[in-house]
Amino acid sequence: MRLVFAIVLLAGLGLAGFAVFMTKDFIAASQAQLAIERATHAPAIATRPVLVATRDLRYGERLTEADIREVSFPEDAIPVGAFESRDALFPAGTDTPRSVLRAMSVNEPMLASKLTEPGVEAGVSARLSPGKRAFAIRVDVSSGVSGFLRPGDRVDVYWTGQIGQQGDVTKLIQAGVKLVAIDQSADEDVSEAVVARTVTVEATPRDVAALAQAQSTGTLALSLVGVEDDTIAEMIEVDQRELLGLAQEERRAEIEPAKTCSIRTRRGSEVVDMPIPCTN
Structure with missing residues (x-):
């Protein structure tokens, strides 16, 4: 009886091992076939x-x-x-x-x-575009946008000075000027705020002459332009009279009322003013 049980047990183990072997071989063959299919149908990327x-x-x-x-x-x-x-x-x-x-x-x-x-x-020379020149502008905390400027930014340049009898005038003289250096640094990756004493801008030779003339005859202030701002600023000029609203009042004062002439006549107890053409 024990011999029969042992024979049956061994036969069962043999059949189980054979089934596992066949299953493993089938899975390996399936995976190899799947890999071949993927390689065949995979898109070729140049x-x-x-x-x-x-x-x-x-x-x-x-x-x-x-x-x-x-x-x-x-x-x-x-x-x-x-x-x-x-x-x-x-x-x-x-x-x-x-x-x-x-x-x-x-x-x-x-x-x-x-x-x-x-x-x-x-350095600065490596950042200049063809045909452009570098020009240094003196700035401080107020005129230099509180130190938030860095190379690569764009700014509008305003000039404040006197024009004849018109008095003090502030005028936009350059729009969208590119900064190439802050003080002696041309590194665009500087993130901390630096209160600079000079900023270097990129401009054409004619614009450099205009900026030099403006800096020697008045004061310059910078206004930071947004990164995605592609608008073109119009030419702006504001004087003290326009700022305080005095220009309109002066124009009103210059308009004199029309002159009228009249004579007085008495009609009984009533005095009447009669208009007549003015002779002078």
């Missing part, structure tokens, strides 16, 4: 190499070959201005490096807008 940063980079640092590596990017997702080869990034060789204009994080693509030209140090 990629190209793009240079990215291997470490955090800060303003003013010189870029070296150790700071970059290649990463495959989908062709339709490559940022504008990205470098796709080391020869494009260092056209004159690594002995003529670029400098960092904007801070970059690890694995961030190298962009032309965040780097200087080869061999150029990070």
